[in-house]
Amino acid sequence: MKFTIFTLFPEMFAPLEVSMLKRGREAGLLFFDLVDFRDFSGSRHKNADDTPYGGGGGMVLKPEPLYAAVASLPPPAGSRRKVLLTPQGELFSQRRAAALAAYDELVLFCGHYEGFDERIRALADEEISVGDYVLTGGEVAALVLVDAVARLVPGVLGQSGAVCSDSHATGLLEHPHYTRPPVFAGQKVPEILLSGHHAAIARWRRKESLRRTFLRRPDLIPGALAFLGGGGRDGSAEQAFVWQEGDYALLEELAAEEEGIRLCRPLWAHLRPRERRGRRRRRRDG
Numbered sequence: 001m002k003f004t005i006f007t008l009f010p011e012m013f014a015p016l017e018v019s020m021l022k023r024g025r026e027a028g029l030l031f032f033d034l035v036d037f038r039d040f041s042g043s044r045h046k047n048a049d050d051t052p053y054g055g056g057g058g059m060v061l062k063p064e065p066l067y068a069a070v071a072s073l074p075p076p077a078g079s080r081r082k083v084l085l086t087p088q089g090e091l092f093s094q095r096r097a098a099a100l101a102a103y104d105e106l107v108l109f110c111g112h113y114e115g116f117d118e119r120i121r122a123l124a125d126e127e128i129s130v131g132d133y134v135l136t137g138g139e140v141a142a143l144v145l146v147d148a149v150a151r152l153v154p155g156v157l158g159q160s161g162a163v164c165s166d167s168h169a170t171g172l173l174e175h176p177h178y179t180r181p182p183v184f185a186g187q188k189v190p191e192i193l194l195s196g197h198h199a200a201i202a203r204w205r206r207k208e209s210l211r212r213t214f215l216r217r218p219d220l221i222p223g224a225l226a227f228l229g230g231g232g233r234d235g236s237a238e239q240a241f242v243w244q245e246g247d248y249a250l251l252e253e254l255a256a257e258e259e260g261i262r263l264c265r266p267l268w269a270h271l272r273p274r275e276r277r278g279r280r281r282r283r284r285d286g
């Protein structure tokens, strides 16, 4: 997958040279092209910003350098998506990362200064914000996006199964993890994880994943329960969630253990497993 990044500060992308992103690049899975669009300003002083029409403080990114930089792009080798990083964009999510990972190339536009000329918006297919706060520019936001998307590219993480159980990949937070030693600083690893009983471990992990989500991110619950009921929030399989037999029982157990979760019982009433036909008929027939 290729990332073409238009920025005035290419040196802010040093993190691309570290860890998994570096390995992905060395393995030929990721390609990064950092383009300093100041080089396309056409002016002797390489000005990329100017004062705003209508007055007021701060400087505004000029449209010409970015337009010229985009015009210089080679024709796309495959599918290409152009993304503008801005605090006014759609809030970034695992779901959006998964959708963007399907493209062959992402072209990212990083703004800087107080803002950018409104006509720059027309260059992008979509606008993304990485959170409801304002950064000094789009560079750090672009790094967040690149990191989240690149790790979904097959082969980048090495162990391909890992991304399926990530927090948010399923609509739930991930279960806790432990490694040696079995007791550390007075804190014990849960007995079940040492048991070697794979089915019981899977059940425990699932339950703790549900518990964490309820207790830490209750805002995710309605969406996650829609997944539990089968299908994506909007019927798409983009954020694949596999409804697991036994989820209803786990939710009932959690309700018995945590008062905060008990209050949510009406939310999963629709997941109650139907009685088997034979049993229902037997009961009816006496």
Ligand code: ADE
Binding pocket: 085, 086, 087, 128, 129, 130, 131, 132, 133, 134, 135, 136, 137, 138, 141
């Ligand atoms: N540029 C400045 N703040 C930003 C944010 N929160 N998301 C994306 N781009 C930005």
